Every structure is written in C-alpha cells, then in structure tokens.
Amino acid sequence: MQAGVSILGIFVADTAYLARRMPAVGETIIGSGFSVGPGGKGSNQAVAVARAGSPVAFISRLGRDTFGDMALRTYEDAGVTTKIVLMDDLPTGAAFIYVNDQNGENAIIVYPGAAGAIDVGDVEAARETIETSRVFVTQLEQPAAAAQHALEIARAAGVVTVFNPAPAEPFPDVIYPLSDYIVPNETEAAAIVDFALNSVDDARRAGDVLLAKGAGAALITLGARGVLYHNHDQSVLVPAMAPGPVIDTTGAGDAFVGGFSAALARGLAPVEAVRFGCATAGIAVTRRGTAPAMPTLAEIEAFLAKSKAAR
Numbered sequence: 001m002q003a004g005v006s007i008l009g010i011f012v013a014d015t016a017y018l019a020r021r022m023p024a025v026g027e028t029i030i031g032s033g034f035s036v037g038p039g040g041k042g043s044n045q046a047v048a049v050a051r052a053g054s055p056v057a058f059i060s061r062l063g064r065d066t067f068g069d070m071a072l073r074t075y076e077d078a079g080v081t082t083k084i085v086l087m088d089d090l091p092t093g094a095a096f097i098y099v100n101d102q103n104g105e106n107a108i109i110v111y112p113g114a115a116g117a118i119d120v121g122d123v124e125a126a127r128e129t130i131e132t133s134r135v136f137v138t139q140l141e142q143p144a145a146a147a148q149h150a151l152e153i154a155r156a157a158g159v160v161t162v163f164n165p166a167p168a169e170p171f172p173d174v175i176y177p178l179s180d181y182i183v184p185n186e187t188e189a190a191a192i193v194d195f196a197l198n199s200v201d202d203a204r205r206a207g208d209v210l211l212a213k214g215a216g217a218a219l220i221t222l223g224a225r226g227v228l229y230h231n232h233d234q235s236v237l238v239p240a241m242a243p244g245p246v247i248d249t250t251g252a253g254d255a256f257v258g259g260f261s262a263a264l265a266r267g268l269a270p271v272e273a274v275r276f277g278c279a280t281a282g283i284a285v286t287r288r289g290t291a292p293a294m295p296t297l298a299e300i301e302a303f304l305a306k307s308k309a310a311r
Helices: 041-051 066-078 120-125 127-131 144-156 173-178 186-193 200-212 252-265 270-284 297-310
Strands: 005-008 012-019 033-039 056-063 081-087 092-100 106-113 135-138 160-163 217-221 227-230 235-238
Touching: 005 041, 005 127, 005 144, 005 252, 012 066, 012 106, 033 041, 033 066, 033 092, 041 056, 041 066, 041 135, 041 252, 056 066, 056 120, 056 127, 066 081, 066 092, 081 120, 120 127, 120 144, 127 144, 135 144, 135 252, 144 160, 144 173, 160 173, 160 252, 186 200, 186 217, 200 217, 200 227, 200 235, 217 252, 227 270, 235 270, 252 270, 270 297
Parallel strands: 005 056, 005 135, 012 092, 056 081, 135 160
Antiparallel strands: 012 033, 092 106, 217 227, 227 235
C-alpha cells in the first residue's frame, strides 16, 4: 500500500428494514422495504476512504461464509487493500438496521461475529501496514484492547491517529492521549462527558472535557447542525451540507470519518478535512444504502466547488 490510511475495524452484513416506526415489544408491523449489503463502521470507513481517493488498508477478521464473500467483493470493487484473517469456526457478523422511511433516522443492533475475536495478535500481524500509513483509524466495534494496541503502534511511528469511540462503550482512559483526533457523535460524546449536548455551546464544553482527558482535538458530529472541530487553539462549527433531501442516515458518521481521514492523508488542513468529510457524508445521506452510497473523489470535489460558489 502506498502511504495512505490504515483502519482496524469490523465488517458486518447490514440487513436494513424500512418502516414508519419501530415496533413495540411483542408487536409485528408491515415494513416498506428491505435490503442486505455491506456494513460495519471500520469497513464502511475503509470503503469511504478508497472512494474518496486515498489508498487504504483494512485490518479485520471474517467468517469463511457468504457474508464474508460479500465483504471481499466489496473491497475488491472499492480498491481496499485487505489484511484479513478468515475463520472457519465463527460466522461473519451481521447487523439489524431499522430505517424510518419518513425521515431516514435509524437504529442499529450489531453482532460482530468473527471480528469480535480480533486481538493484539491481529494488530501485531498488521504492524508494518499501520506504521507505513499516514493516518490510522479505529473504533470500538472490535475489542478495545486491540484498538489501544494499534493506536500505540501508530503513535510510536508518528502516524496521525483518528479514534471513533463508537458504539458508546467504556474504553481505557489511556486511549485519549493516543488520539490526535477523537470523533464521537453527540450521543457518544454525551455518554463520555455525562451531560446532554443540546447546543453547540454544550458541544464545546464536551470538547473541553475530551481535550482535558488528553485528546489532541475533538470532532463532534452534530447531525443536521454540522461538525464541531475543537482544539486548544480554535473551535469551529462546520455546517452540514447535502446536495438534496436526506434519504438514509445509515453510515453517515462512517462517511464523515472516511472522508475526513482521506483528506488528512492527502495533506489537507484539519478544518478543510472536516469540510471534506461533511461533503462526503452529505452526499451519502441522499442515497439509500451504506458502503455503496459512499461518493467518489470527483463527486465530493464537484459538490464542494458548487457549495463554495453558492456562498
């Protein structure tokens, strides 16, 4: 892999159900749509990076099964380099996704499957891949010990680190100072700081807490309000942007992280990389699906140019 982005994370097959609302416990309702496709935060982020124009390597585990075959086809089509262990005794993971067919909001249950067995040994096997990348990205869908070890390798090698603390699970405090950029959404940030983010000022307060814990910069994604980039020197709210109506917000955060990381790897300044990430996510939410919805570099640049001209 040419120097670009390396990502530790999981793949799951997304089974998405469209309906007007979530059913109550014990209730059955009729849905309006269904799809099966590639998902998992790390996997989605890897595809987003590749389509956004940066070389990317994805480190994970898959089951040797139909869903695993889907993952490998996805990476081949997107141009993702793989550092993957295939397992015979555990299945590839899967996710249940409810999508509100009126406003695109979603709720998700993830079973990591084979990727839940990712350990420090997998990280060590990918050490060279991590050390030779410009940007390293990880999340919390695989065990936190593996994420921490990978961040330690990246930090020791001078690689820029991006930590997406999702889902909102406890993780060791030592991860904060290993993170050049910590990228929670507003729900995840609220779980960390123990107060709701009802305003941008609340998000800035949360950013201060994350900086005090040792993170280099906090990027808090705030849905339709945009993304707050917050470090010790500046605090900038980058507005959300989209070229059309929002159809499906599934994978929007992954699109942002992927676009942001790809832009960093290409040498963009942090705030410009945030804007690039916002454009990536803004295009993705106007399309149905997860990884296949990730836009190309040409689409992102054209949208940014059009948005700049309109300002």
